[in-house]
Amino acid sequence: MKPIFPTTLLLVEDSPGDVRLTQEAFRDANQDVHLHVAWDGTEAMAFLNRQGANLNAPRPDLILLDLNLPKMDGREVLARIKEDENLKTIPTVILTTSEAEADIDQSYRLKANCYLNKPVELESFEALVKSINDFWLTKVKLPQQRQVG
Amino acid sequence: MKVIGGDGMPVEVLLVEDSPGDVRLTQEAFRDANSSIHLSVAADGVEAMAFLKHVGMHANSPRPDLILLDLNLPKMDGREVLAHIKEDDDLKTIPTVILTTSDAESDIVKSYQLQANCYLTKPVQLDAFESLVKSINDFWLTKAKLPQQRPTV
Numbered sequence: 001m002k003p004i005f006p007t008t009l010l011l012v013e014d015s016p017g018d019v020r021l022t023q024e025a026f027r028d029a030n031q032d033v034h035l036h037v038a039w040d041g042t043e044a045m046a047f048l049n050r051q052g053a054n055l056n057a058p059r060p061d062l063i064l065l066d067l068n069l070p071k072m073d074g075r076e077v078l079a080r081i082k083e084d085e086n087l088k089t090i091p092t093v094i095l096t097t098s099e100a101e102a103d104i105d106q107s108y109r110l111k112a113n114c115y116l117n118k119p120v121e122l123e124s125f126e127a128l129v130k131s132i133n134d135f136w137l138t139k140v141k142l143p144q145q146r147q148v149g
Numbered sequence: 150m151k152v153i154g155g156d157g158m159p160v161e162v163l164l165v166e167d168s169p170g171d172v173r174l175t176q177e178a179f180r181d182a183n184s185s186i187h188l189s190v191a192a193d194g195v196e197a198m199a200f201l202k203h204v205g206m207h208a209n210s211p212r213p214d215l216i217l218l219d220l221n222l223p224k225m226d227g228r229e230v231l232a233h234i235k236e237d238d239d240l241k242t243i244p245t246v247i248l249t250t251s252d253a254e255s256d257i258v259k260s261y262q263l264q265a266n267c268y269l270t271k272p273v274q275l276d277a278f279e280s281l282v283k284s285i286n287d288f289w290l291t292k293a294k295l296p297q298q299r300p301t302v
Binding site for chain 1: 235257281295296
């Protein structure tokens with residue numbers, strides 16, 4: 001079953017290297033993914049709330065969120081998404097280098113849909129992106145609601 | 150790296166499902182996918198909550214690492230079970246995956262509003278069902294980091 005609309009992803013990530021790798025891995029995994037990047041937490045919230053230059057930003061089908069971000073921390077971005085009646089249904093996957101149990105527990109408490117560790121090895125990173133695509137964008141049913149901007 | 154189910158600890162999965170056929174298929178598919186899974190079954194919503202709250206005959210029930218929850222259940226609906234889990238400070242961190250035949254948009258949206266971690270539809274075809282269980286195992290029990298806390302009972 002081919003989606004009629006491209007799948008819109010928002011990647012919130014401050015490392016240019018990780019952004020590049022994620023873009024390339026999604027390009028290999030799924031041609032229908034349209035990946036937007038926010039480089040810090042403030043930019044992520046502006047994108048989601050369609051503020052400033054983001055007036056016509058699409059609603060993401062899935063958010064990939066790093067925890068350690070400049071300006072506004074990933075934990076605060078997560079809390080704001082999940083407290084917002086309009087945004088809370090967007091599945092939000094934490095993608096971080098932190099393996100700290102405190103971060104895992106706090107993220108699930110803040111209603112992260114899932115917590116993943118960024119592998120250091122390139123091949124493992126590509127495999128992880130592929131499994132995000134295979135599971136979240138193929139098997140999982142995502143809310144279809146697309147508010148008009 | 151700590152692996153769920155490592156250190157001789159089985160992975161605890163709670164399946165909340167009232168159809169004996171689906172229970173059997175899920176058990177068999179998990180047995181094929183991952184032999185360190187210990188699958189407990191609650192046949193309705195009231196039993197699921199008793200299991201999670203260690204009530205009555207469930208006094209020694211293990212804390213699940215993952216919950217698979219059907220929506221349409223006798224006694225207490227899956228939506229209500231989900232709401233109870235996600236309102237409970239102790240239980241809310243347990244990833245709860247909706248596994249249902251409903252593909253109604255209203256059920257999907259409502260489940261995410263109630264903080265389901267993800268929503269999956271049960272395929273009718275046997276092959277597709279087995280492949281879905283394998284994906285649940287590969288993603289949630291292999292790739293995802295789950296909270297490790299296991300309070301002593």
